[in-house]
Amino acid sequence: MTSPISAISGLSGVGGIDAVQGVDAPQGTDATQGPNADFGNMLSKGLESVQASQSKADNLAVQVADGTLQDPAQYTMAATEASLGMELTLAIRNKAVEAFQEIMRMQA
Numbered sequence: 001m002t003s004p005i006s007a008i009s010g011l012s013g014v015g016g017i018d019a020v021q022g023v024d025a026p027q028g029t030d031a032t033q034g035p036n037a038d039f040g041n042m043l044s045k046g047l048e049s050v051q052a053s054q055s056k057a058d059n060l061a062v063q064v065a066d067g068t069l070q071d072p073a074q075y076t077m078a079a080t081e082a083s084l085g086m087e088l089t090l091a092i093r094n095k096a097v098e099a100f101q102e103i104m105r106m107q108a
Contacts, residue, residue, distance in 0.1 A: 050085040057082040 057078040063069035 047089065050082070050089050053078065053085050054082040 057075070060069060060075040060078050064072055064075045069075060
């Protein structure tokens, strides 16, 4: 039996992360290329994946409630996938906030 839970393969692109304001891109390159764009694209795709899994779980919950879902295990698996995705998202957010706070504590 294969697991319906898909790995978050890429967390890609939140708009606005592509370039830092006040910092010019090296000559001959586009500001949307490089590690910032890759990270932004990864982040965006990961968030979209988490939202999609939550929507799927919500839809299956409605089907369970009105009796149209034949296999309630589908809902259980979808709800678990959505929960794990949210926990991962929160863990990443907390680490990012910690890193930002540590950077702000550094002396110039």
